[in-house]
Amino acid sequence: MLKDMKFIFRLMGKNKGRYFTLLPIWCIIGSFIDISLSYALKLLTDFFLYKNNENILIMVLVFSGTIVTSIFFCVFFHLHNKVKEDILRDIRIMTFREVQKLPSSYFKSTHSGDLVSKFNADTQSVITVFGEFENITESIISLFLRIPFVLILDFRFGAILLGFSAITGVLNALFIKPLREKHKVILENKAALSKEASETVTGFTAVRMFSLSSYLRSKFEKSVQDNFDSGWKAAKTYTLQRGLNGIIWNSSNFLTTILGCVFVIKGTLQAGNYMAISTSNGIGWSVSNLISALPNLQKAFAGSNRLKQLYDENKEPDLYDIEGTDSDMGIQLLDVSFAYNENGNAEENSHNQFRISGLSLEIEKGKTLALVGDSGGGKSTIAKLLLGLFKVDDGKIQINGKSYKDYSLEQLRSETGYVPQDAYIFNGTIRENIKYGKTDASEGEIVNAAVLANAHEFIIDQPNGYETYVGERGIRLSGGQRQRIAIARAIIKNPSILLLDEATSSLDSESEKMIQEALDRFMRGKTSIVIAHRLSTIMNADRICYIKDGSVAEEGTHSELLAKKGLYHELYYREFAQNAI
Numbered sequence: 001m002l003k004d005m006k007f008i009f010r011l012m013g014k015n016k017g018r019y020f021t022l023l024p025i026w027c028i029i030g031s032f033i034d035i036s037l038s039y040a041l042k043l044l045t046d047f048f049l050y051k052n053n054e055n056i057l058i059m060v061l062v063f064s065g066t067i068v069t070s071i072f073f074c075v076f077f078h079l080h081n082k083v084k085e086d087i088l089r090d091i092r093i094m095t096f097r098e099v100q101k102l103p104s105s106y107f108k109s110t111h112s113g114d115l116v117s118k119f120n121a122d123t124q125s126v127i128t129v130f131g132e133f134e135n136i137t138e139s140i141i142s143l144f145l146r147i148p149f150v151l152i153l154d155f156r157f158g159a160i161l162l163g164f165s166a167i168t169g170v171l172n173a174l175f176i177k178p179l180r181e182k183h184k185v186i187l188e189n190k191a192a193l194s195k196e197a198s199e200t201v202t203g204f205t206a207v208r209m210f211s212l213s214s215y216l217r218s219k220f221e222k223s224v225q226d227n228f229d230s231g232w233k234a235a236k237t238y239t240l241q242r243g244l245n246g247i248i249w250n251s252s253n254f255l256t257t258i259l260g261c262v263f264v265i266k267g268t269l270q271a272g273n274y275m276a277i278s279t280s281n282g283i284g285w286s287v288s289n290l291i292s293a294l295p296n297l298q299k300a301f302a303g304s305n306r307l308k309q310l311y312d313e314n315k316e317p318d319l320y321d322i323e324g325t326d327s328d329m330g331i332q333l334l335d336v337s338f339a340y341n342e343n344g345n346a347e348e349n350s351h352n353q354f355r356i357s358g359l360s361l362e363i364e365k366g367k368t369l370a371l372v373g374d375s376g377g378g379k380s381t382i383a384k385l386l387l388g389l390f391k392v393d394d395g396k397i398q399i400n401g402k403s404y405k406d407y408s409l410e411q412l413r414s415e416t417g418y419v420p421q422d423a424y425i426f427n428g429t430i431r432e433n434i435k436y437g438k439t440d441a442s443e444g445e446i447v448n449a450a451v452l453a454n455a456h457e458f459i460i461d462q463p464n465g466y467e468t469y470v471g472e473r474g475i476r477l478s479g480g481q482r483q484r485i486a487i488a489r490a491i492i493k494n495p496s497i498l499l500l501d502e503a504t505s506s507l508d509s510e511s512e513k514m515i516q517e518a519l520d521r522f523m524r525g526k527t528s529i530v531i532a533h534r535l536s537t538i539m540n541a542d543r544i545c546y547i548k549d550g551s552v553a554e555e556g557t558h559s560e561l562l563a564k565k566g567l568y569h570e571l572y573y574r575e576f577a578q579n580a581i
């Protein structure tokens with residue numbers, strides 16, 4: 001609870017002071033208006049019944065005072081709401097920054113639907129915490145002012161109201177536990193439902209392909225039913241709670257009315273006092289509000305808690321403290337070891353024995369190194385290590401004659417052009433997608449990059465040319481077109497190092513040829529590591545490393561390796577010889 005509060009304070013940031021100053025101010029003004037009106041009612045009644053003329057002036061003063069304070073109330077209430085909106089805006093911005101600092105392992109082990117709901121539902125639900133702060137403050141202030149007011153007007157009624165308040169308190173306390181348990185089930189069911197829904201949306205091709213629609217629909221329908229059941233159960237409990245509260249306060253009203261009449265007839269109570277007291281049944285509301293404030297707060301904290309987990313995640317540091325080798329190589333890895341078990345990814349790895357150990361690789365500036373080997377050998381992992389997506393456990397890395405630790409991860413990534421097998425295309429126009437490589441690129445640079453990537457021609461054939469929307473993940477483009485846009489994006493960045501991870505492997509031979517041409521042009525003069533499956537790329541490389549089980553099994557030029565008659569030789573004859581003949 002204390003931790004939750006601390007986190008909320010952190011989220012509120014500099015708005016904290018403003019919020020907690022404004023909140024009690026409008027609550028006090030609000031309660032003050034209520035009481036003044038009750039008091040004015042008393043004066044009015046006394047005036048009519050007892051012709052109590054002296055009171056008329058006070059009454060007019062009270063009424064006009066109330067109107068003026070109402071204006072103040074509106075102003076402060078408005079300012080308060082403005083702070084709340086400010087807070088919500090700042091939370092969204094802060095959350096986005098936190099997400100950007102997450103390490104890549106987080107995204108691998110977290111469902112994207114989960115992350116999106118953190119942005120929307122959870123940031124929004126933080127607002128319910130504020131709703132509770134308001135309830136609590138309003139109730140406390142109202143009770144502090146109301147109860148003495150009634151006691152001063154008439155001690156007997158004050159006692160009755162306090163008695164009924166105590167009963168309400170006990171009654172509502174009894175509901176805390178069952179409601180909390182029911183609410184927990186609701187939240188669990190809700191999470192399951194949104195996961196179900198986002199799976200269907202993100203995986204729709206697979207869903208259609210495998211005719212999973214009806215299977216997923218029945219799964220979804222079950223989830224919806226569960227949501228309904230848990231919601232309905234909670235609703236029944238709420239109804240019971242409300243009903244009982246109603247019975248108690250109606251009885252209290254009934255009792256005060258009867259007693260009021262009796263006392264007034266007997267002459268032990270002024271009719272005006274009775275009128276003022278009878279408008280004070282808001283006390284019951286305040287009491288039940290206060291009693292349920294704690295569980296409601298806990299409920300509201302559930303949302304902020306989910307957000308807190310995100311803020312508490314390990315963040316990617318600015319740089320990795322990895323020594324260099326003092327060589328003048330373009331890229332050099334020395335005795336590097338790594339296993340996918342950092343950043344709390346244990347679950348994913350309990351069954352995964354893969355590790356890189358004692359890996360040494362080097363490539364001179366401006367030269368090309370090809371990595372070959374069977375799938376699962378660790379080639380893509382090497383590329384990810386060079387990009388700083390994961391931190392090596394041990395070993396040294398030198399890049400462009402500088403130690404790895406002399407680069408911030410941001411610099412490192414801006415030095416490197418990375419084209420994976422299935423490059424990510426953002427939902428936007430083609431121009432935007434290319435520009436992501438260099439956000440301040442000029443029109444000429446964009447077109448130039450597209451021409452170099454062999455993409456310009458297909459782009460101008462699109463209905464809106466460079467302004468064509470590509471859809472989510474570039475769904476409106478073919479695989480080859482997407483790759484060419486990704487290459488244009490890498491070209492416009494003009495990096496000194498290139499990492500190509502099977503950049504053409506998922507393409508038909510026509511697109512492959514076009515892309516290979518583009519890449520060959522682009523690679524000239526750059527330090528490149530190509531993870532390749534195409535013979536010509538491999539043969540053109542200055543060196544070849546055969547990667548097996550996380551280390552270099554063979555190394556040399558094409559002809560050296562063939563002469564060795566080892567793994568490369570075997571791969572060559574298995575994969576390429578038929579095509580070569």
Ligand SMILES: Nc1ncnc2c1ncn2[C@@H]1O[C@H](COP(=O)(O)OP(=O)(O)O)[C@@H](O)[C@H]1O
Nearest residue numbers: 108340352354374375376377378379380381382
């Ligand atoms: N994010 C990850 N978490 C855990 N294991 C992974 C991850 N990515 C890849 N691996 C494992 O690392 C091994 C090497 O994968 P990879 O580097 O992609 O091989 P290659 O590119 O040579 O086919 C595989 O056994 C794979 O299952």
Ligand SMILES: [Mg+2]
Nearest residue numbers: 379380381501
């Ligand atoms: Mg791979």
